[in-house]
Amino acid sequence: MIATHSLAPECYFDEQLFLKEKTEVFEKNWIFVGFSEQLANNHDFITTQIGDKSVVVQNFGGSISALLNVCSHRKATLQTLSNGNRPLVCPYHCWSYKKDGQLSGVPLNRTDFGLDDAGKKALSLRQFALETCGRMLFVRVAKDGPTLSEFLGPYFDILEQISTSFIEPVQQDTFEWNTNWKIACETVLEVYHVTGVHPETFAKFAKAECEINFFDGHSTGNTPLHDEPKKWWNGARKHLKFEKHAYFKEYNHYFIYPNLAIGLTDGSLMSLQTYQPVTAISSKLHFQLRMMSSAENARVSDAVRAAIKANFTEFNKIILNEDKLVAESCQVNMSSNNIPGLLGKCEDRIRHFHSAWREDMQYQQES
Missing domain, CATH: 3.90.380.10 (Naphthalene 1,2-dioxygenase Alpha Subunit; Chain A, domain 1)
Structure with missing residues (x-):
């Protein structure tokens, strides 16, 4: 027989397999998230879901970062739209963050929280790997893995040409x-x-x-x-x-x-x-x-x-x-x-x- 078997039907509905693939398939591979022109201006952002992680990719004064889109304070979503332009400030209690994910502003910190620099650093947002191929932006949630060029192999040059054409x-x-x-x-x-x-x-x-x-x-x-x-x-x-x-x-x-x-x-x-x-x-x-x-x-x-x-x-x-x-x-x-x-x-x-x-x-x- 020339034909071979497809995936078993359970692969298309089993909840445990779905939970596993969110980390083993999506969080460990490079995922396309958008184009660089979507982040041309300071405070421009795009958001996406990669596996179990809510991710925001944002322009901080010309520097682009990919960060966990969840406030360290009470776990509110930081950027609630799919794209837009606003500083990375929590809409719930106005905690704010820098390009490296470090907590930069806490209203009433001196009187109600008492966080010093070390305390703020401990509450930094998780930062994810971000690389570009031409005008295309890719994010990898997993800390370790191949570079984007290694991951794409011969497709890197193809995608670069597509994205710039x-x-x-x-x-x-x-x-x-x-x-x-x-x-x-x-x-x-x-x-x-x-x-x-x-x-x-x-x-x-x-x-x-x-x-x-x-x-x-x-x-x-x-x-x-x-x-x-x-x-x-x-x-x-x-x-x-x-x-x-x-x-x-x-x-x-x-x-x-x-x-x-x-x-x-x-x-x-x-x-x-x-x-x-x-x-x-x-x-x-x-x-x-x-x-x-x-x-x-x-x-x-x-x-x-x-x-x-x-x-x-x-x-x-x-x-x-x-x-x-x-x-x-x-x-x-x-x-x-x-x-x-x-x-x-x-x-x-x-x-x-x-x-x-x-x-x-x-x-x-x-x-």
């Missing part, structure tokens, strides 16, 4: 999926499902074939585009006055383990998605669309720009909803069947993803 924001949003985060990831790791799930969308956009490459838990899937979308993008680039990227052609898809997916369309548009676990059977899909920027000083009609952006924004939304529906149907059936699924050769990227997960989790599956 596709810089014009188009859209970003968050969808809630009633499915384990791994099932959500699997929807983008093969083209075998395209005919069944996307007959009127992706099937008319790209061919159901894929050239695959691997490195550690990461993988690439290069899929040729049909002629019609190529013609559409040729016209769109003329209207928007930018050139097709010289390196990225067709539909190039990159998966960075454990939960980052980047799709590039005809060297013009980037779709970036992360799959954040919420519970054992629910997750959040955060996505951004970005495209190549128009030539400097080029005059582009606002109406034309808006119309073109609306076209591929709506296309992206439809595809994500199609994937969501089928992923949620799979999730519903996991707990009623203890027999692992099958992975054909056309699903090698999922097999590779599962292998990395098994290694992190030290998970032994009965055949």
Whole structure:
């Protein structure tokens, strides 16, 4: 038999496995958290959840730090929004913190707390490893581990080039999926499902074939585009006055383990998605669309720009909803069947993803 077994159904709903993977998969690996331009100004911040840790990444006078987003006083959340601009001050009792996480201000300290410098230092926020790849920001919660360059290997240069090329924001949003985060990831790791799930969308956009490459838990899937979308993008680039990227052609898809997916369309548009676990059977899909920027000083009609952006924004939304529906149907059936699924050769990227997960989790599956 050519096919091999998928992960056991329990891997998609078991609470103990979910608790373990939050530390063994998410806290020990580098996790993409955003772009450097989101933190361009003093006090700019973004927040995220990595495993069990609430994390804030913030600009402190030009220096970027990743810190535990929990006040040391009474454990209130420091920055409550997903992004914004405000000093790192607790909204509950106004304790404030410096870039290294050290406690800097305590109202009524002299009369009610009596904390000296050593006492304040003992209440410092935990600081996490933060590294950049081009304009992309990654955080590692675990104290020890590989550098970001070692973790990404040959993908470091690829991501650096992507992040510095596709810089014009188009859209970003968050969808809630009633499915384990791994099932959500699997929807983008093969083209075998395209005919069944996307007959009127992706099937008319790209061919159901894929050239695959691997490195550690990461993988690439290069899929040729049909002629019609190529013609559409040729016209769109003329209207928007930018050139097709010289390196990225067709539909190039990159998966960075454990939960980052980047799709590039005809060297013009980037779709970036992360799959954040919420519970054992629910997750959040955060996505951004970005495209190549128009030539400097080029005059582009606002109406034309808006119309073109609306076209591929709506296309992206439809595809994500199609994937969501089928992923949620799979999730519903996991707990009623203890027999692992099958992975054909056309699903090698999922097999590779599962292998990395098994290694992190030290998970032994009965055949």
